Amino acid sequence: MTPTALELSTLGHRIRHQRVTQGYTLDELGALVGVAGSQLSLIENGKREPKLSLLQAIAHATGTDVTDLLSTEPPNARAALELELERAQASTVFRRLGIAPVKVTKTMTDETIASVLGLHRELQRREREAIATPEEARRANTELRLALRAKDNYLPDIEKLAEKQLKAAGHVAGALTHRTVSLMAEQLGFELIYVNDLPHSARSVTDLENGRIYLPPASIPGGHGLRSMALQAMAHRLLGHTPPTDYADFLQQRLEINYFAACCLMPESNAVAFLQQAKKDRDLAVEDFRDAFGVTHEAAGMRMTNLLTVHLGIPLHFLRVDGSGAINRVYENDELPLPTDVTGAVEGQIVCRRFAARAAFGEQNRTIEHYQYTDTPAGTFWCSSQTGTTSAGEFSITVGVPFDDARWFRGRETQKRATSTCPDDACCRSAGADLTRRWEGKAWPSARVHMQMFTPLPRGAFPGVDDGEVYAFLDRHAEVD
Template structure:
């Protein structure tokens, strides 16, 4: 059975031959033995003709059946009409819920071309809304490099956080849930803890009713309720609008995370704490973490915002999963990190001799582990600690060049490793004796991650199911 588009093309070719020969619908219908109304249905792609009728039409118009059945539009006008029909059958257009444009004889080619231009732009925007993994890596890399140029420091957000904290009456110590609630109320929002949040959203803000919905307890991975509430507020304070592309989405995510960190670990208090620790030659991620009541990862990332700008210390930060793949990274100290051809480091596997991986083998994984590592980029000292989530093990590492290790607790460690990566002989190429023994005699079955083949979630807020969010808000708007 022919498709609707094939029937439309056939109908256009029959009409072209009929008009070229000067026949009306009724005139050609009389010649081929059908009513003009039946012929009209065929020309409009509404009915599929029998082969015998096609042969009769071909004979009456001086052409042949193969020409009528050609997939090519008979002229420019027909090509425009067919393209418009195809565009109006697309899922992208149908999702809009607007009626299709019906082409009439009096409609000009220019009008059809104008409507088609809108359809093409709609399709282009749809394609751009879907970020491929490569596009996402490029956007993430560009953002990381821009932040490195500014020492990972955003002074405007630092000042905004200090202002909001002062307005809420916060002075010293860990930021309490009560103070976060006061900060929300000053913006016209109430914090509500809901057990039925959409699975695709960490929080939902009801702009109409002034509510920020949060889960009833912290979610796995160290994302506390204070941080999530602050991030939701940050969208409003920073004047964010729906992101235009994936790069914009990543920029907004970075900014709200930065604002939350700047509230939980205020710049003035943090710099005073770190300056004293440096003076005492006792800088430590765990002390910084405990002083402000945040996660180890949050404290490590906050160091990247402050150490270079305020204490003149260049550093690197790594979050690495149990397989050694980088999930988050920052460096401005020259540590050689693995990267792909786009310059992206996320997803790349770090050297097995780095403490970020060797820490997984330690017996006591509740404390920081220290190590010096000789690399092609110099010698680096680092501190690593491991943790676990529902997704598996991970490690958090903060490190500095050898000369700056003198400011940190753990500098006396005798543990030392050598990494020659990216030289494959370092840890990626098997030892020569093992190669000689097993090459050609092994056939492992690879574990394939299906996300390798999938585009990133589409939409203004990638990965968020709008239908779920709106249904959630509708339920709670009535309470």
């Protein structure tokens, strides 16, 4: 394997340190080992890789051994400063500036190098903590959504990884238990610990040094989310994640850990068998899939997007919509016409009020599924919607398919039908002519301003997480435990 530039620089520094310690000049040591002083200078400056025979000769001449010369540790404080500066000036962050790197000379003091390094560290800190603009975040999210759509929302490598981990933990069938999740953590060298004082900005915290994954109290009603949170924390390790380099990387990592957790909670082999049988019976239903694996309605609906197209040949869409009609989460590969902004982003857009995702809020009985056919400019779609409520307000979860595929689903007999002509404003966004004539110029509503309009996107190495709070939490628990 060819050594890196940094490895060669470290080797050069160690050779120079041994030469100077013994009081040799370049020419003197060169004469002892059979090379010109100029050739030795190139090696000490990391510009040339020495042969093993030459390394052995240098080690013998300086009274040390080859393993010491090949150590990756800087030989002294000065070398450590120079190597760190070299590493900093080779970084992408610095090179993007187009500034010539500082050339270190013998006369340059340690204080000067340390001062330049301080600037580099601040540059790196600001890069890590740069606030992503809303446009950057929406662009990254849109690119990720389109990339998943091209793959039918199916990631085979993560599917295989999840099945492997489940098999190693002895899980065969049925709902994944908390005990099995704990076993999976143990196999990775981690212990699950439930605490009451997690940092408010973190769902979980992993202590890599002591092998602990801290989670919220196990007394949370139902505890369904705890299994998922633990699996997501493990997924970071299994997938080899490193601190995200930008917002797009952060979103990709979040997607992958969520996908891994879903694969564990609803394993591909068992889930596909269940769905295939339901399709054979013409009785596909989100609620049955949900109950069979002991997960939330939303998790079951999203898992269908991973499996229905690839394994059952059914294109579909998934929507999570809040009470105002804004789309919080979306997936579609069935050409459902969805509202988008100029960047192509869907999240945050208001879905047509004729869609089942919003019509379900008007149902008297919210405990059962709301089934509906909707005629759109792109064709007719059948949808199944379920509503729910959180502290943030009400929401609906919708899974739908093109008309021809409705025959495989429970609820296909529904007589409820609506027509949407969106994105035509006349469909549901503008008032009718009579109402406009009646009230135009006579109304002055006081608009509700959403505070998120003024809130910058999360910052930090892990966006949205308060590093200081997390480190204080780990320090506190390290002392107690």
